[in-house]
Amino acid sequence: MMEWTILGAGALGCVIAGQLHQKGEQVGFMLSERHRGHFHPKLDLITLSGSHQLINSQPRFPEHSRKVECLLVFTKAYNVLDALKELRHLPKSTPVILFNNGMGLTEQVKALLPDNPLLAGVCNHGAMKEQDWLVRHTGKGETWLGPLNEAGKAWAHLVKPLAAALGHTEWGDDIALHQRRKLAVNAVMNPLTACNNISNGQLLEPRFSEVLEQLTDEVYQVIARLDGNDAETKEAYRRRLHQVIEQTATNSSSMQQDLACGRKTEIDYISGYMLTHADGLPVPVSQQLYDEIKKREDSMQRPAP
């Protein structure tokens, strides 16, 4: 049986590992040096029903990369390239599936791994990390899988085991379209919740209604132009966005958590991607939020005077 190797033991990576494991799939975590020697072999997954599931997964380190059969990448977007570079012995035949948040990495990953089958996964499940190796599955959502290069097209059969573990999972020939659909939600929710240090649901408070409306408009214009004929209507987008806000109301967005904990954020791959593709469309609110988050990241990196 094929083993799924998870790179990036964040909230979503752990939830997907747990779901696959529950269905009898073999799962291993590719770990970084900081885990060597003190790896906690058991992942504690709090399922949607609130029960705890202890999952024994195999720890793997970069020297084991020649044995990797299928790599699922959940690393933060800004770490993806460095994390992949460490896997020097990864076989050229191993499919690599990028599940990271945001967009803008495809060309660089293609250049780094020119022979591997490359795919992207867009996963809308909710996950929260409560502690290292203690994660909570907070909501179900659709998952899409699709090719990023020619070799990736031969791996559509991975949808079946993923669907068995995650529920609704589909193959999408145009996976960038699904990546943009997710980006359109993240480009509104993540920077607004992070800058204001609020939970997702607080976005619906009257004090944010104007900025939410302006940002939604900006993001829609940019994404709709990229989508071309496949663009969803503005009404459908607004409905989808509000549904995610409501379904994740008590959660904190990944960017809010990163900023509140003094970590780097994925702003360059979310709002940054939007700004680079605005191509003359007015995006003042996105620009202002982007600048503010970059300023806060910079001040975190500078030692206090």
Ligand code: KPL
């Ligand atoms: O994907 C998310 C994130 O936090 O990155 C959202 C949809 C905002 C849910 O929290």
